[in-house]
Amino acid sequence: MIVLKIYIAEKESVGKELAKCVFGEGANVTSSRTHKRCGDTVVAWLQGHVLALYEPEDYDERFAKWSWDTILYVPEKWKFKEIPRTKYIVDNLRVLLKEAKEVVNAGDRGGVRP
Secondary structure (H helix, E strand, O other), X not given: OOEEEEEEEOOHHHHHHHHHHHHOOOOOOEEOXXXXXXXXXXXXXXXXXXXXXXXXXXXXXXXXXXXXXXXOOOOOOOOEEEOXXXXXXXXXXXXXXXXXXXXXXXXXXXXOOO
């Protein structure tokens, strides 16, 4: 089952409203806890923050205790971890994204500048 297009909204209420616009009235839409689908198009949603940055001590136990020697540590590569309460959303999105041919970000742009 190939998904040709997936829209990803930042929260459920936005996703459900977006689905109404994308699919239109009377469309044969299937719904789940994490998305709505019509044919080869999916509107999925997140739920606030679904990932968290690693804490300093997750990189190295030396950073568990505050110290002037380690205060300016900046990781070479930032790492993220799942938040247990939203793991099902991330797992679902991973499955959908593997099948997607096109992805549309329907979330807010946050602090991103053009």
